[in-house]
Amino acid sequence: MPVETIKWEHGRVKYIDQTMLPNFFVEHLTDDYLVIAEAIRELQVRGAPAIGIAAAFGVVLGAQKTFCKTLGEWTSLIDHIIDELAQTRPTAVNLFWALNRMKNVLHADHPSIDKAQKALFNEAMQIMNEDKRICREMGNNGAVLIQDGATILTHCNAGALATADYGTALGVIYAAKEQGKTIHVYADETRPLLQGARLTAWELMQNEIDVTLICDNMAASVMRQGKIDAIFVGADRIARNGDTANKIGTYNLAILAKYHSIPMYIVAPLSTVDLEIMSGKDIPIEERAAIEVIAGFGKRTAPENVHVYNPAFDVTPHDLITAIITEREVIYPPYDGKLIKLKKIS
Numbered sequence: 001m002p003v004e005t006i007k008w009e010h011g012r013v014k015y016i017d018q019t020m021l022p023n024f025f026v027e028h029l030t031d032d033y034l035v036i037a038e039a040i041r042e043l044q045v046r047g048a049p050a051i052g053i054a055a056a057f058g059v060v061l062g063a064q065k066t067f068c069k070t071l072g073e074w075t076s077l078i079d080h081i082i083d084e085l086a087q088t089r090p091t092a093v094n095l096f097w098a099l100n101r102m103k104n105v106l107h108a109d110h111p112s113i114d115k116a117q118k119a120l121f122n123e124a125m126q127i128m129n130e131d132k133r134i135c136r137e138m139g140n141n142g143a144v145l146i147q148d149g150a151t152i153l154t155h156c157n158a159g160a161l162a163t164a165d166y167g168t169a170l171g172v173i174y175a176a177k178e179q180g181k182t183i184h185v186y187a188d189e190t191r192p193l194l195q196g197a198r199l200t201a202w203e204l205m206q207n208e209i210d211v212t213l214i215c216d217n218m219a220a221s222v223m224r225q226g227k228i229d230a231i232f233v234g235a236d237r238i239a240r241n242g243d244t245a246n247k248i249g250t251y252n253l254a255i256l257a258k259y260h261s262i263p264m265y266i267v268a269p270l271s272t273v274d275l276e277i278m279s280g281k282d283i284p285i286e287e288r289a290a291i292e293v294i295a296g297f298g299k300r301t302a303p304e305n306v307h308v309y310n311p312a313f314d315v316t317p318h319d320l321i322t323a324i325i326t327e328r329e330v331i332y333p334p335y336d337g338k339l340i341k342l343k344k345i346s
Contacts, residue, residue, distance in 0.1 A: 003016060003160055003161065003203075003206070004016075004160075004164075005018075005045070005047075005050050005160060005161050005162070005163065005164065006045060006050055006053055006054055006057070006128075006164065007128075008057060008124075008125065008128075009029065011031060011064070012029050012030055012031045012061075013029070013030055013031075013036060013054070013057045013058075013061060014027055014028070014029045015027065015028055015036075015039060015044065015045050015054065016044075016045075016161065017039075017044045018043065018044055018045065018046055018161055018198075018199060019042065019043055019044050021161075021198050021199055021202055022198050022199075022201070022202040028044070030061070031061055031064070031065065032061060032065075033058040033059070033061040033062035033065075033081055033084075033085065034084075036054055036055070036057065036058035036061065036085070037058060037084060037085050037087075037088050039054065040054055040055065040058075040085075040088040040089060040095075041088045041089065043193065046157075046161075046162065046195070047157065047158065047161060047162020047163060047234070048092040048093070048094040048095075048162070048234070048235070048236045048237075048268075048272055049094055049131050049134075049135075049162060049163040049164065049168070049269065049271075050161070050162050050163055050164065051088075051089060051092050051094060051095045052092075052094035052095050052097060052098030052099075052127065052131075052271070053098065053124070053127055053128045053131060053164055055085045055086075055088070055095050055098050055099055055102075056098045056099070056101070056102055056123065056124035056127045056128070057124050057128075058081070058085050059078065059081060059082055059085065059099070059102045059106075059120055059124065060117075060120050060121050060124045062078060062081035063078050063081075063116070063117045063120050063121075064117060066078060066081070068113070071110065071112065071113055071116065074113050074116070075106060075107065075116070078106055078120075079103070079106065082099050082102060082103055082106070085099060086099050089286060090284045090285075090286045091236050091237060091245055091283065091284055091285060091286045091312065091313050092236040092237065092272075093236070093237040093271070093272055093273075093274045094236075094269075094271050094272055097271045098127055098271075101123060101127060102120060102123055102124065105119050105120055105123045106120060128164045129164075131163055131164040131165060131269070132164050132165040133165075133327075134269045134327040135163050135164070135165035135166050135167060135168065135171045136165065136166070136171070136175070137327035137328075138168055138171055138172065138267055138268075138269065138325055138326065138327050139166065139167075139171035139172050139174060139175030140175050141325055141326070141327070141328075141329060141330055142171075142172030142175065142176075142232070142265065142267055142325040142330070143172055143175035143176040143178075143179055143181075145172075145230065145263075145265065145323075145325075145330070146172065146173070146176040146181060146183065146230065147181070147229070148180075148181040148182055149181075149182050149183075150176075150181070150183055150184075150229040150230065151183075151184045151185070151186065151227055151228055151229050152173060152183060152184070152185050152186070152228070152229065152230055152231070152232055153185075153186045153187075153188070153219065153222070153223075153228045153230075153231045153232075153253070154169050154170065154173075154185060154186070154187055154188070154196070154200060154231070154232055154233060155187075155188045155190055155196060155231075155233050155246070155247060155249055155250055155253055156188070156190045156195045156196055156200070156233065156234065156246065156247035156249075156250075157170075157190075157195040157196065157199035157200045157203065158170055158171075158200075158232075158233060158234025158267065159171065159174075159199075159200060159203045159204075160203060161199050161203055162234065167234075168234040168235075168267040168268055168269070169232040169233050169234045169265075169267040170200070170203065170204070170232075171267070172232055172265075172267055172325065173185060173204075173209060173232070174207060174209075177207075177209065182210075183209065183210070184210045184211075184212070185204055185209055185210065185211045185212070186211075186212050186213075186214055186219075186222060186227070186228065187200045187201050187204065187211055187212070187213050187214070188214060188215075188216050188219060188249065188253075189213060189214065189215050189216055190216065190247060190249060191216050191249070192292045192293045192296050192310065193292055193296060194296075194297075195247065196213070197213055201213045216249050216252070219252070219253055219256055220256050223256055223257070223260040223262060224260065228260075228262055229262070230262060230263045230264075230265060231253055231254075231257050231262060231263070231264045231265065232265045232267055233246055233247075233250050233253070233264075233265070233266060233267070234246060234266070234267055234268060235266050235267070235268035235272050236272065236313060237272060237274050237277065237283050238266070238268060238272050238273045238274065238324065238339070239274060239277040239278060239279050239280050239282065239283060239318075240273075240274070240275050240276075240277060240278050240279070240336055240339060240340065241278065241279050241280075241318050241335060241336045242318030242321060242324065242333070242334075242335030242336065242339065243279050243280030243281075243283070243315055243316065243317055243318050244266050244268075244280070244315065244316045244318070244321060244324075245280065245283045245285065245313045245314070245315050245316075246266070246313060246314070246316065247312070247313060247314075248311055248312060248313055248314045249314070250314060250316050251314040251315065251316045251320075252314075254316040254317075254320035254321065255320065257320070258320050263322040263323070264316075264320060264321055264322050265321075265322055265323055265324075265325055266316075266321055266323075266324045266325065267324075267325040268324065268325075268326065269326060269327055270326050270327065270328065270342055270343055270346040271346075273326075273339050273342075273343050275339070275340060275343055280315035280316075280317060280318075281315075283313075283315055285311050285312070285313050285314070285315075286311070286312040286313060287309075287310055287311050287312065288310045288311075288312050289310065290308035290310060292310055293308045293310050294306065294308060318333065318335050319333070321333075321335075324339075326342060327346075328342050328345075328346065329342070
C-alpha cells in the first residue's frame with residue numbers, strides 16, 4: 001500500500017492526519033498519549049481498526065513516560081490512562097477491544113515496571129500485526145464475491161486509511177484487483193465530513209482503481225440505472241444478531257439495495273463483533289458537533305442558531321445484510337449462532 005496510516009517509529013507513534021486529506025499529506029509524530037487521544041477524538045485517526053491500534057499505542061506511550069516507585073502505583077496510573085483513551089469515541093467497539101487487551105496485559109503478573117512496559121509494547125505491536133494479517137484474509141474471503149468487470153458501491157472509508165493494512169471493504173476490492181479482476185467503484189461522498197470524497201476517492205486513485213465520486217443522494221439513481229453490482233461497506237460494531245453500526249448513511253444504502261435486489265456486504269474483523277450487544281438498538285451512537293453540518297469545512301452553509309442533529313453512525317438491521325465477511329469466513333444469515341461460534345474461536 002502507498003500509505004501506512006499508523007506505525008511505531010523509534011519510541012514514538014507516527015500517524016497520518018486524515019483531516020488534512022486530500023489537499024495535504026501530513027504525518028504527525030508523538031510520544032504523548034494525550035495527543036493520540038485527541039487525534040482519535042478529532043478524527044485525525046479514524047476507522048474502527050485504526051482507532052484500536054492507535055489507542056493501544058497510546059497506552060504504550062503513557063506507560064513509557066509514567067514513573068513510580070512501586071509497580072502497584074504505576075499500574076493504577078496506567079489504568080487511568082486506559083480509561084482516558086476509552087472516552088474518545090463511543091461507537092467503534094475495536095477501541096474497547098484493544099484497550100481491554102492492553103488492560104489484561106497490564107494486570108498480568110510482572111516482576112517489574114520495565115517488564116510490564118515491554119509486555120504492553122509487545123501487545124500493541126501484536127494488535128497491529130494481527131490487523132495486517134486479518135485485512136488480507138478478509139480481502140481474500142470477499143474477493144471471490146466480485147466478478148471480473150463488476151461495479152462496486154462503497155460508503156465512507158474502509159480502506160488502508162482505516163486499518164493497518166489495506167482495509168476491510170476496500171481490502172476486498174484490492175484483493176480482487178490482485179487476482180486480475182477489472183473493477184469500477186462508485187464512492188459515496190459521505191456527508192457531513194466527506195470521508196468518501198476526501199479519503200476513499202483519494203486512496204483508490206493512489207492504488208489505480210477506477211473510481212467515480214457521487215453525492216450521497218445519487219445512490220438510488222445509479223442503482224436504478226443498473227450501474228451497481230454489489231455494495232461493500234465496513235462496520236464499527238456488529239451486534240450478536242448481525243445488526244451493524246456503520247457510518248451514517250449506510251442504512252439508507254441497505255434499504256435501497258434491498259429494493260433494487262443488490263447484495264449488501266459488511267466487511268469487518270471478528271473484533272468488531274460485540275456479543276454483549278444483543279441487537280442494534282443497544283449500540284451506543286456517537287453524536288458529533290453541529291459545526292460539522294453547518295460549517296464543516298469553514299464556510300457556513302446553514303442559518304445561525306438552526307437546530308442540528310448529527311449522529312455519526314446508523315444501524316443496518318441484519319435482515320438487510322446479504323453476508324458478513326470476516327477473516328474466518330463469509331457468514332450468511334442467520335447470523336447470531338454463527339457469530340457466537342466464530343467469535344469464541346477467534
